[in-house]
Amino acid sequence: MTAAKAVQAFVDTVDAAAASYMEACVHCGQCARACHFYETNDDPRLTPIYKLQPLVKAYKRHKAPFSGLRRMLGLVPAEVTEDELNEWSDLVYDTCNMCGRCTLVCPMGIDIAAMVRKVREGFVAAGIVPEGLTGAADRAINIGSPLGIKPETLRKIVNEQVEEVGIPVELDKEGADYLVILSAMEILNFYEVIGALARIFKQAGVSWTISTEAYEATNIGIQMGDKEIARTLVGRIVDAAEKLKVKYVISPECGHAYSALKWEGPNLVGRPYSFKVVHILELLDQLQREGRIRTRGKDARRVTYHDPCQIVRRGGLVSQPRSILNSVSDGFVEMKNAGVANICCGGGGGVSSNPRAEDYRIRAFASKKKQIDDLQGVEALVTSCANCRNVIEEAIDAYGMDLPVLGLTELLAEYLEPDGGGEPAKPAEA
């Protein structure tokens, strides 16, 4: 019966776009060459298009043009079984970041990454989801954050940052222009970003606030393919933003959060927002261009930039992080294939919240490592996704590398011109 639920979900999820993707595939195998999981495992099963097999079979059996005629001739594929779904579970959840490099390489332009999301919807319907993800989803729904961060914890962390930088942050401030939401990883591991934002926004004269009702940007529903959960989580942000009557919601340095809020959110809640969604990189870039952010000095280290897939390849923000980075760095070098074709960290799309996938994730980083090694000595890696940052830090440990990973917002804040001139900024990590 579980399989039947999945099949129903598969069939329901296929629209004209998905159908044209499945109809157009010529089994050329180019997508395999784009996948960092395939590359680092050398396993034919990990070919991106092969990961869609259960969905393709259900579609061909029940929904494709001529499926009636084919059924009469006995030419449709067999019904998807529960065993098959279990067998595919690691392909769908453990070895795909939905990073979309396969989409880029496909001669037919098939959006395989988006299709994997649809496959996951079927797996959710059948209840075949890795425990790591369901656990995170429970915490997100019941506590408010996939990492279990409660409002009290948030208050405590914000207060620490307020003391650290000496700038007050008003929580739940009605009528502020911008609502800042954060990814769980930022709140727990990279909380300096709150202080950094406070300093930047003070200089730029931006009115902003953080809500204690909706502070969590990550959307585990989007990652695991559960539309209901995704809708609930986006709904919280929408409610809070509308309650506080903000004009903008700032999507933080987090990849899937941006996709969830900006591109999928309105479709999930079923109406356009009353506010605009702006990514922190877009905002910082705009403030810089308007001359509202003034920096002094530049970081002399040789640094490179890791493009988070959902922000760059799937989000369209390529030039903004580069112009921000160039404004505070003298030694910025690009990796090979930087920009839209950059290789994923290996932890996106829920893979990092899925302990079962850890081996795969660490191994997939070898592709990223090669990109870094090819630069022959960079002193720091900058990125703009807290999840990428955490995943890369863990992998760097596992590979015994020595490379600091920096967040772009924090790096920018390091080089802000101090109020009224004053002494030059200190180098990052000093």
Next chain:
Amino acid sequence: MTIVQIIEGPLWYIAAAVFVIGALWRIIGILRLGRRTDLSVPRSAAFPGAVKALFRHMLPHYGFFNRTKLHVFAGYLFHIGLFVVLFFAAPHVAFLKEHVLGFGWEAMPHWAFIVSAQAAFAGLILLWFRRIADPTMRQISDADDHIGSWLTFIAMLTGCLALQESNASLRALHMLTVEIWLIYFPFSRLMHAFTFVLSRGYTGIVYGRRGVTP
């Protein structure tokens, strides 16, 4: 009626009808599924993105060329060769003018035909070999892939065997294989010759809305 007359008469009309109706049916069957209106605020326009993607995916992406060059090389060789032969071979131009379109265009010289046919054969052999030799390709290939490749190969081969244009049986054999190919076409992956517009277009819409330049 001789078998040659059947092949060049009624069977041709049947094959052409199956091809046209079947292909249309399949494309309409896909489009009919529809899409929900995207409520998100686009960064840039969707339609130019779709057009861009249509052409962008025709070329190998710079980030991957080194990994896929054998396939890219064979793919271009085959597709360009086949396209040129299909639409610019003198007998094809004459056939299309007299029996299908009512108008013709300049056909290519014989040597150009030979070169493009050779390119098509070389490409197809390489592509099919890759399909059977690479474990990854074997994993994702099915019967349709092989039937499509072989029918195309046989149709091309019979065409080239009839090059002397001095034997009605050889010409009819080519017609017959092409008719089988046409009938098989709408039910198979050969349809990618049309569906690529849809798949690239839909992805292009996403690129366009999100302001991604692939």
Next chain:
Amino acid sequence: MRLILWVSLLVAVLAGALFANTLSPLAVSSAMAEESVPGETLGNESDSDLWRRVRRGESFTLSDPRLGSGVLVQSEGEEWRSIRNGLVSWYGGILVLVGLGATVLFALLRGKVKIEGGRTGKRVPRFTMVERSIHWFVAAVFILLAISGLIILFGRYILLPVIGPSAFGAVASAAMQGHNLFGPLFVVGLVVMLFAYGMDNVFQAADAKWIIKGGNLFGGHAPSWKYNFGEKTYFWLIVMTGTVLSVTGILMEFPTLVGELWYLQLSTILHAVAALLVIAVAIGHIYLGSIGVEGALEGMTEGTVDENWAREHHDLWAEKVMQKMAENEPKGATKPAPGAAE
């Protein structure tokens, strides 16, 4: 699978009908009756009409600038014809049969050459995707050329009596057009092959020892790098006969390249001799590469061979490759195995 069944059923019915028709000259001529120009479809005058006019003493103007078209009768042509259709066909045919016979004899006497140490299950990379693609590309073209070429040379003795003049006319025309089309692809393949495989086929000191031991064809063990002496010899035979075939083939396909008809006559003879020689030897190559030697084919299909096969057949090469593999093993960094099971 069921799809294949349906399609092949359809193909069989239609092709059968057509083939039955090809066999009947009447049907073909009735189809031709529809043509507006009587005689051949190209509209040429028939030979007998032409000769009749010549006998009547008519004079002709020469509109065809092609080589030899100004010569009405070229007596060397008869000499050429008798060599090609006599000497070359007869002894060449025997040569091919000898190749076949020798292979069968070897198969009977030596049997399948087994991997003596058994399979280890460990694989050694032997041919890259590109190398395999080149091989199979040349192989496919070679087989198409060999079949069409054999029809052109021997069809008149073997096929003509069986299927009759009308059907043979079609088959022969098809064979020639196919041969002309695929020929240049072989030339390209040959050049690519020379660059891809040439370096490893240069004769080395180890080959002398291999000759003394007679290889491992007769049971012994003989040293070898990536290719053994026999394989190298076969490679250079392909290169040499291939060059002859390419040059003479191009001359025949573009007859105006040379000014003398005599060159073309020589070309057809050399072409046939080289082709028959290489076909005779290729039979042995195909046998040894497929069923004759256990584990050999995998190198060309999968790209990898068993470690023991590598040691037994190409010891020197195997040692080097395995050493390289050991060096490339990841050191230090975490490289966990896939799956949580381990």
